[in-house]
Amino acid sequence: MEYISYLTASLMLLLMGMVFTSFIKNKSVSGMVSLIITSFFSGFILCFSLKLILKNTVLEYEFFSLSPLLNSSFQVFVDSLSALFLIIIAIAAFCVTMFSWKYLNAYKIYSAYRFYPFLFLLFISSVGIVIIRDLLFFIFFWELMTLSSWLLVISEREKREALKGGLQYFIATHVATAFLILASVILYSYSNNFSFIEIRKALSILIENNMLLFNFICLLIFIAFVTKAGVLPFGFWLPNTYPQAPSSASSFFGGVMSKLAVYALFRFFLSVIPFSSNTQIWGFIIATAGVFSIFVGTIAALTQDEAKRLMSFHAIGQVGYMLLGIGTGLYFINTNPFLGMIALTGGLLHLFNNSIYKSLLFLNAGAIFYKTGTTDLNKVSGLIKVMPLTTMTAIVGSLSIAGVPPFNGFVSKLLIFESSIWTAKISNASFLIKGIFIISGIISVFISAITLASFLKFVNSSFMGKLKTLRNDKKDIPWTMTVSQIMLAILCLITGLFPIIPLELIYKAILSVSEIQLPAFSEIFISNFAGIGINFCPNCLYGGAWFPIFVIFSVLIFSLLIFAFEKYAQAPKRDVDTWYGGKEHTPEEVTYTGHSFYQPFKDLVSFKIGKIKFRGLYPSEFPSFKVSVPLWIKKIINPDEWLYYPVANKIEKLFNLIEKLYDRLIQHYTFLFIIGIVLVILLVFYLLGG
Amino acid sequence: MSLLKKLAQKAFKKSIWVFHVNTGACNGCDIELLDILTPYYDIERFGMKAVSSPRHADALVISGPVTRPTVDFVRKVYEATPEPKIVIALGSCATAGGIWFDSYNVIGGVDKIIPVNLYIPGCPPRPEAILFGIAQAVGMSKKKIKPIIAAKVES
Amino acid sequence: MNTSWIILSALINIFVVLFLSPFFDGFTRKVRALIQSRVGPPPLQSYYDILKLMGKEDLKSTINPLFRISPYLSVISIAMAALLIPITDFNPPFNFWGDIFLFIYIITVVGIAIIITASASENPFAYVGASRKMMLHLSVEPILAIALITGAINAGSFKIGDIVTWYYSNGPNVSMLLATVCVFLSLQALIGKIPFDVSEAEQEIAEGVLIELSGPKYACVKWANMSKQVLFCLVFSQIFIPWPMTENFLLNTIIALLKVTIIIFISTLIEALNPRLRIDQALKYNLTLAGFSITAIFLALLGV
Incomplete structure (x- = not known):
């Protein structure tokens, strides 16, 4: 078995890295060691998963079994979907580690072993979640991921906000894990085995006998994964938590970790839970939850002034897009496989793209932090003059997340929009359902304009404008940080220009998971390297195709023409000062801060309900609330008053009395002693004498 | 010199955009300048219009004597205007200081600070006088522009 | 649909939108002058302006x-x-x-280009303008998107060509008429003219986004703004009022130009007779209109 050796080798590498970095205190040495280890790991995993997908095979392997104790085994199962996620993990892990090497120097206080071992643990657990096919070990890795990411969040534990965010994260995700454990216990009681296959069998029996319990299990699983993915209202913890970790770690959180929850949702609802009429209901619920978090999360992001917090809100919004695609797909995949397939592909493609540009954007925020010591958009400006390459990558990332062609967000958003609007043409769906799906599509079109607005705010206020004072010198950031950003930016461009590459990977992934009959790739998409065309029904004609290459080509021709035109006009050039109306101003006086952007729009979406202030549809501050409890409950929950103190007082008095026996003079004791002896002798004589 | 450049220089005369600078005028000249935008005089028929940034301007219309606090501003606005540009001194004060020619707080005419191409005297100059001056500048009337810069405008 | 037809058609489109746009701008200025009982500039004035700016000095402040x-x-x-x-x-x-989504995104790119220019110029006035421009964009784009989606639902295709073909052959229905009205009401905001020229308010923030541009760069942005006017008037006239359309491409082009002239005339009337709105008023107007235009989609779903 050649594949399994790749996998074990990469896992061993990660374990080795974890052990090594636990003993190295020096940041640079530790960073270099982990970079070397991670690059080997990423190489192995990329090689492994690409081979697996291209050869269209599946890896199944059982490491060990807990068989006599529990019907559970460490069962590795890697199909194309898992391989797709392994690719994502490998790319993100490599870039994140490369970025962290020099980036950690920005933190004066903490040492390397607060960071790298947990990062490796996070990598291990993410790989574990993706490759496992056993619910018990799935929960084990899930919990491992939560713990390691929590440790990364509180790695800067001197800060109060970090502890606060960490606490929220800990509680929220553990409540979610409790839901998952409850679901697994119920499932185990029916299936008597933790393997996904057995669970699927048990569920298909359950679906006929006990519909209510089946839906309850679905609800538990839904809440558990959606909380981790950060879908509102369950993902309330996310914007407080992600910004607290070091930027490279938050990049992995935003790029991969929250996507793994979507993976779990996808895996469970598509391959573990059998198809039934309930799938439609759950698809609808997933889509609605997605739209809700798109709308609220992104509008809330527009009102944020802190770069990483802004991106965290966008993480919520972008997960919403994926859930909209996946939900629409689940709703329609049985009745109309073409539409369902396009929606599912759109959702997963968005996930793939998102993991690239989200990691990139968090790394950009990290670069800003490295240079200026803050990510507050009101305090930084003009950074293009010291880090031009980072600025370019930030613009690429921002345009990708907004879905501007020809970057990669465009194709996936196109698929999601089209699939949700195409529901209008499906005859067997009810009017209300169609209306809701179409409104979702329109909301997501509107929200992508808002995404663009908030990222233009990020780019404009941090990179453009006058340069303010910096923490470090005026040199550019270290090359490792730049290279990792540039790699991700180039990936954004490539997957945008050749959308057929990720589309084919994703299509294979979906085909490998689902067990119902689905149309082949060539029936839906034109398999052409220059672009894609989409087909919504078996008899439709292709409506042309999206050819990004041709667009780029014509853009290049136009730009050449216009530059030639400008050169031909021979306009002279001169350097001048900025025109403020004739006056001189310092950069601080004339900077238009991030807070000032879109103020009228912010006012429009800020309001007050009762005592809760909403800023951008998101509650910004809660009033401190008090719960008045009846007196007797207070008494009961306070046993000190009526149980402990009275008893303790009694005992204390008793001991005080006993203590008094001992504070006599020695003569008294001798006297008492003699009296005692006399009494004893008298008693003895009395007894003997009879 | 390319064809486009020649065309641009030809077009320069047909579209002169004006940026108005007040260096301490009594607002007499300013009102007269506004008057030429009204339907009665309508300067836009010569392709002229008032712009709000010196970056877009071809002509700087400066009204008022140059007072000491505004010296820097005048230099700055001259620098901020792209070449080719013409500077028009509007009114007696801008031409030579006017009745404040020997005031302690007044430098004098605009030409003491920056080179001036066209003088439109008068206190205030009538709108007809301003039109006449501008007609001279764009070549509709006989020119009385300083020779060195006239070459720049003409060619 | 052969290659030569595509190239010819593309050339005509670019000619109409890019190279005739200064003429239409001159037309606008002439009409505005006539409304104000002035003589107004010659009709080719905007060509002179752009040519002149091409030869002017290019000032670099950053x-x-x-x-x-x-x-x-x-x-x-x-x-x-x-x-x-x-x-x-x-x-x-x-x-x-x-391509309806591509169209919506490409007109966003126009906005992005101008916003990035503005913010790169480091002028605070330009920042104010950029912020306003983005807000205007994000409030007005949903209206165009909803109108196009209404057409897409009616025609059963996401292609602009199919929408036009369907509209031409089937005639207007209630939902399409509603969408047409909504696009017409948002036309001024799409173009960025009074009463919605808040981002380039000359008197208020000194041309806002354009304040720092000079020479060829200013010419380009000016030209883009002029072309935007023709572009959106064409969108309105060719997609939402596609009649009459003939077999001959030259005749079609002339008809399109005539229609655009009429629409630009109406738009200029609105421009000349209205004051500028504040940005918050403009936002509320656009968002209300967007909310209202969702009705068109439900009507289209019902099939009317």
């Missing part, structure tokens, strides 16, 4: 490379958007399944 690139991007993206509009035929030269 070392930011984006300041140099992005003005050209605005013209380029207008040209790209022009290729998606049907002028010579029912089908535009570039079309693919889903």
